Amino acid sequence: MSASLEKGINALKEQVDSSVASFFSSCVHCGMCADACLFYTETDDPERTPINKTEPLRRIWKSEYTLIGRIGKLFGLTKKVDDQLLTDWETLVYDSCTLCGRCSMVCPVGNDIAMMIRKTREGMAAAGHAPEGLIGAxxxxxxxxxxxxxxxxxxxxxxxxxxxxxxxxxxxxxxxxxxxxxxxxxxxxxxxxxxxxxxxxxxxxxxxxxxxxxxxxxxxxxxxxxxxxxxxxxxxxxxxxxxxxxxxxxxxxxxxxxxxxxxxxxxxxxxxxxxxxxxxxxxxxxxxxxDGRLKTTGMESQKLTYHDPCQIARRGGVIDEPRNLLNMISDNFVEMPDTGKMNWCCGAGGGVSSNERADEIRLKVFQRKKDQLDAIRPDAIVSACSNCRIHLEDGLEEYHMDIPLLSLTETLAEHLE
Amino acid sequence: MMTEIEFLSWVRGPGLQIATIIFVAGIVIRILEILLLGRKGNLAEAKGSEMSGGFRTILSRSVPTPSTFKRSTFTIVAGYIFHLGLFLVIFFYAPHILFFKDVIGLSWPSLPTPVIDATAVISIIALLAVIVHRFNNKVLRYLNNFEDMLVWFVTIAPLVTGYIAFHRIGMTGPTLLAIHILSVEILMVVFPFTKLMHAFTIFMSRWYNGAMSGYRGVES
CATH class of the missing domain: 3.40.50.1860 (Rossmann fold)
Known part of the structure; x- marks a missing residue:
């Protein structure tokens, strides 16, 4: 991967389509995406406001794809994307975002901010501003x-x-x-x-x-x-x-x-x-x-809850299926507050777990998951993502919580008729 | 120096024409520069419908979930008040309706003037609260830029000048009215080139968001 600023800028240019242009045109700086993001709510750091993480992409959109921006560029008034900006933004774009997409569900003008950050990463990586851990992986x-x-x-x-x-x-x-x-x-x-x-x-x-x-x-x-x-x-x-x-x-x-x-x-x-x-x-x-081909026997009586992995539920559309399956084997299934498509991310998706630099922050923002769990105090957590599972186990240990993690598929297999 | 009447006829005549041309042409250019970029078709097998997802989100995004409401209460409440207030004042004040009838030939029933008067005051208060919040809130202070200030100013100005003109505070009638119309013209000129465009692009953005989610089988 040979990287340069020029490549990064070109990669960003390629990312702008009508949806991105519409999203940037619509942002009113209301700040509601910050309230939806665990990397802001648990750190109180305004730089981590989701829409702010897209700044490199926004500058390219503004200077290349808007009339006013192009005029501004002629007079040197438009803000440029340079290596300094990308260096400053690297930890925001990679360490402080799991692409969980909760901001995209809350934005009142409808911006899919997670998708915009995903696109911003294309430019960051092409310009050589991706984290070591992710480059290695x-x-x-x-x-x-x-x-x-x-x-x-x-x-x-x-x-x-x-x-x-x-x-x-x-x-x-x-x-x-x-x-x-x-x-x-x-x-x-x-x-x-x-x-x-x-x-x-x-x-x-x-x-x-x-x-x-x-x-x-x-x-x-x-x-x-x-x-x-x-x-x-x-x-x-x-x-x-x-x-x-x-x-x-x-x-x-x-x-x-x-x-x-x-x-x-x-x-x-x-x-x-x-x-x-x-x-x-x-x-x-x-x-x-x-189809009646999966038959189970026995019920888990312990209090189970389900952690929706962001990319499977909110971003992926698999929300009802795990609940249908859990109801086959549990008569004590309890939902966390903010569940399903509004669940809070574990804090380690989107490459964050491969990025050692983000170890401290991912454990800090786990506080959000802790609060969710404290609200219902389950006996065990079921999930369907081994990355979530590893990080949840890490987080629970860090916060001295003793709750076992179960894989839904494995739990089902234990109850096979 | 223009006389009062000359000032009023300028803002009602050439001033309004210039502002309208910039307003309409600007909006058309902005919408075209977005749509002409186009978007690649989705090759993944669909789990739901783009169309119904898109249209659903255009409506559903107006209603925050209870937990979002709890986290962003001020922004949502103040936002609703001044948007609704502006809508009522702009479109349901009797003299405004007469103006629209002149321009586009259509008219509709108005709201009683005291109701409009109170709505204007409530909207002004909401917008003042919004600016105070903007300076007190960490995130908003961080995001805040010149454009945000400009947009706030050109939005509250017609409300304030309209309120003053109606109550004849200070100057004589024609000058106050002229200042009010001028403030609206400034709003119109600034509109297409700032975040005020969200009044139009919000429908596109919500549609894209809902369509992309709907395709994956998620109601967003």
Whole structure:
């Protein structure tokens, strides 16, 4: 990735379309996005106001795409984007935003601010102002195939353990299977039980599925860092594998950004529609429930709550499915205040967890999640994103709260009939 | 020096024409420069409808969720008051309706003058509260720029000059009326080139937001 200011400015120019221009034209500086953002509410730092994070993109829009801005530019009156600005903005754009999109739900004029920040990252990355941690993760994703550096032998070893533990066969590279399962590196390394859970559920439901040895990584660092070319390359690997194995549906695992990347950005990144479907694992499980192919037994009596991963719920549209599934196995399910599409982010999505520089702030803003949890005091938290899960565990430890974290898929598997 | 009457006829004649041309042409240019940028079609398989999502958000974004209301109470309440107040005063004061009838040929029933008078006072108070809040609130003070101040000034000015003209405070009638009309003309000239454009672009922005969310199956 050779980077320069010029490349950054060009990348920003490419990001401006009619929606972005309309959004910037509409902003009235009311400040309500700040009240919707945990990086402001928990730090009281006005620089972290969501719309302020888009300043580099705003300057490009103003000076290049508005009449008044172009006139101003002739007289040297328009504010420029320079390296100093991008240096100053780097921690706002990457460390203080998880692209959770809560601001986009609150803005009274309707600006999709999270999308604008995502676009701002394209310019930041092209100009060489992306954080070290994310550059490392992205480089590993391109060269090794996984942001955490997980290679095929590691996956094979984990599959071996899972097969031994469950007595189930985990199908790899099975041509003509209905579903192809993707996994996040986090799941492979930290939560291999997820693979076992899927094996059990799919076996009971009689689902034909497979994992591809060529494209098993679900996450897309290219999107988090904001480099569309790389993001497209990572998507293309999945497309190639899905086409090679002739699967009907690709399953995105318990990972928020992975789902948004492949489901909503994927076809647009590679410039053509997929010839297979993409579903989040919770959508697949809810379909099985509806068809009567997922049957459970027993109820969790402990008080459960569900943490909506931003990219799956608010940005992804998978909101009812986890609740349908939880109601099968819990008679004591309690919602946190501000839930579903208005849930507060855990504080570590959007590349924040790959960025060590942001470790302090992500734990500080966890206070928001703590307040939400304190309001209902659950016995356990269920979620469907291993990145949320790791960070929630981190945050709970930091704030001396003893609440176990459960994966929805794994919990369902434990209740299989 | 112009006489009082010359001043009034200038603002009613050439002044109004110039302001109207800049206002209309400016708005058209601004909307075109946005729309002509275009937007790529979405190639992902849809989970919901762009159209219904877009139109729903145009309406639904006017009603904040209870938790948002709690966090941004002042901004929402003061905002609602002065927007609604401006709307009533501009479009339902009898002399304004006569003016619109002159210009576009349409007329509609007016509100009683005392109601308009009170609405104007309430709107002025709300706008004053807004500016005090802008200086007292950390975020707003940080965001605040020259344009924000200019827009606030050109918005409150017609309310204040209209109120003064109606109550004949200070100068004689024609001068007060002329100043009021001039303040509206300044508002019209500034309008297309500032955040006042949100009066039009808000519908586009809410539509885009709702459409993008609706496509993914989320009501935004």
């Amino acid at each position: 992205t480089t590993r994703a391109v060269t090794i195939g996984s942001p955490m550096g997980v290679k095929l032998p590691a996956l094979q070893a984990q599959i071996g353990h899972v097969e031994k533990d469950t007595g189930m066969k985990v199908p790899v590279d099975v041509e003509g299977a209905e579903y192809m399962l993707l996994l996040s590196s986090m799941e492979i390394m930290n939560f291999p039980e997820f693979i076992g859970a899927i094996a059990k559920i799919f076996d009971k439901a009689g689902v034909s599925w497979t994992i591809s040895s060529e494209a098993f990584e679900a996450t897309n660092s290219g999107i988090q860092i904001g480099v569309s070319d790389i993001a497209a390359e990572l998507v293309q690997r999945v497309v190639d594998a899905a086409e090679k194995l002739k699967v009907k549906t690709v399953i995105s695992p318990e990972c928020g950004h992975a789902y948004f990347a492949i489901r909503w950005e994927g076809p647009n990144l590679i410039g053509k529609p997929f010839n297979f479907k993409v579903r989040h694992v919770l959508e697949v499980l809810d379909e099985l429930r509806k």
